[in-house]
Amino acid sequence: xxxxxxxxxxxxxxxxxxxxxxxxxxxxxxxxxxxxxxxxxxxxxxxxxxxxxxxxxxxxxxxxxxxxxxxxxxxxxxxxxxxxxxxxxxxxxxxxxxxxxxxxxxxxxxxxxxxxxxxxxxxxxxxxxxxxxxxxxxxxxxxxxxxxxxxxxxxxxxxxxxxxxxxxxxxxxxxxxxxxxxxxxx
Amino acid sequence: xxxxxxxxxxxxxxxxxxxxxxxxxxxxxxxxxxxxxxxxxxxxxxxxxxxxxxxxxxxxxxxxxxxxxxxxxxxxxxxxxxxxxxxxxxxxxxxxxxxxxxxxxxxxxxxxxxxxxxxxxxxxxxxxxxxxxxxxxxxxxxxx
Numbered sequence: 183x184x185x186x187x188x189x190x191x192x193x194x195x196x197x198x199x200x201x202x203x204x205x206x207x208x209x210x211x212x213x214x215x216x217x218x219x220x221x222x223x224x225x226x227x228x229x230x231x232x233x234x235x236x237x238x239x240x241x242x243x244x245x246x247x248x249x250x251x252x253x254x255x256x257x258x259x260x261x262x263x264x265x266x267x268x269x270x271x272x273x274x275x276x277x278x279x280x281x282x283x284x285x286x287x288x289x290x291x292x293x294x295x296x297x298x299x300x301x302x303x304x305x306x307x308x309x310x311x312x313x314x315x316x317x318x319x320x321x322x323x324x325x326x327x328x329x330x331x332x333x334x335x336x337x338x339x340x341x342x343x344x345x346x347x348x349x350x351x352x353x354x355x356x357x358x359x360x361x362x363x364x365x366x367x368x
Numbered sequence: 369x370x371x372x373x374x375x376x377x378x379x380x381x382x383x384x385x386x387x388x389x390x391x392x393x394x395x396x397x398x399x400x401x402x403x404x405x406x407x408x409x410x411x412x413x414x415x416x417x418x419x420x421x422x423x424x425x426x427x428x429x430x431x432x433x434x435x436x437x438x439x440x441x442x443x444x445x446x447x448x449x450x451x452x453x454x455x456x457x458x459x460x461x462x463x464x465x466x467x468x469x470x471x472x473x474x475x476x477x478x479x480x481x482x483x484x485x486x487x488x489x490x491x492x493x494x495x496x497x498x499x500x501x502x503x504x505x506x507x508x509x510x511x512x
Contacts, residue, residue, distance in 0.1 A: 223420045226464040293391040293433065318394040319437035326462030328420035328434065 222347045225326030232260075232340045233324040237314025240291040241299045247288050247314030255338035257365040259285055259358070261310070262322055264292040265302030267330040273349035274306035280355060281309035285362060289313040290321050292330055333358070337365040396443035397436030403447070410443045413452040416469045417442070417459065426469065 232249050239246040252258060261277065263270040281287055289310040291299055299313070316322060325334065325342060335344035335358065343365040346354065401407040414428035421432040427439050438459075445455050459467045471477050 221423060223423075223463055223466060225462065226460070227462045295391055317391055318440060319434060320441075322434075323438065323441055323459075323462065328463065 223328040224347070225328075225342075225345045227326035228334075228342050228345050230342060232336060232342060233321075235314075235321050235324065237290065237316055237321065240289075240294055240313040240315035241296050241303065243300070243303070243308065244289075244310055244313045247290060247312045249340060251288060251312060252336045252340040253338070256286065257335060257337045257343070257362045259287045259362070260334040260336050261287055261289045262292060262327050262330055262332045262334075263289055264294050264330050265298040266294070267292075269349035270331045271302070271306050273331055273351075274309075276350040276352060276355055277309040278307050279352075280350075280358065283359065285359070286311050290316050292316055292319055292322060335361045335365050393433070393436045394440030396440040401443050401447055406446050407443075409452055410439075410446040413446070413455060414439055414442055417456070418467050418469055420463055420467060 232252055234249050236248040237246050252260070259277075259280065277287055287309050289312070291313055294315065294317075303310075314321065327334075327345070329347070331349055333346040333350060334342050335346075337343050344361045346358065350358065401410060411428060415426045417427045417438065419425050419427045419430035419432055419435040419438070421434045422430045425432075425435070427435040427442070442455055445458075446452065456468055456470070460472070465472055465474075471480055473481060
């Protein structure tokens, strides 16, 4: 049997390229699988003054909410919530802690009915100074909030300083107090 | 028979409504604008805006409550005579580029727009090289 002639020498790069490509893609996919994408939509509106709004009262127990309420010189929390939202009930004790620490909390109730809201507040407590009724998410869309609950730190001039997405956990409370304090200094 | 169907309707109709929210949706969430031109403009914009809740559907496709409110916001603004691109920019100012499916020309997206031109230029250079080589080979054959 005669020996076949040796094939022409191919460049080393062409030989190793597929393996290098495979290793690169493999690393990329493993990285993607181990660290799933963050699905929170962060507001791009932080740092801007609150847009003008004037919401009617969501419950007879509290007044409605207008932009003017945030120009008192004192930083406040703006809590976007709803009685039908389960994590909103979960964060109620933390809002209560914040209110007892002297923080003024104003609420915006999304797609809510007065009787549902009254029941929610009776069950979970009412830490709000005012609750505006937002049946069309006008205010929520205007500040770049994409769900409930979300909590915004507003400084004394009505400028949005910080956005907290999701329910406030007990270990978020000191962080929010810090944010409020630094919003008050500015 | 008719009574049974009616009873079933009454029984099942409110189910999707009760799923999340009791309050009625925004006025233009599930209703088109009376003016067909305006509705067409609103629709063209809505299919290019991303629902911020469900995240892989446009607000025109999505049944998420917030998508309904975004549709109502878009339709109300179109009815008021606002420019669709101005509405897109209003949303981008609040939700970032994430909210639009139409890529915006920005420093970070310029390769996206430049790539087709670069590839076309590259193809032109390669083809020219090939044609020139073919022609010289032809001439060499003629001479032989």
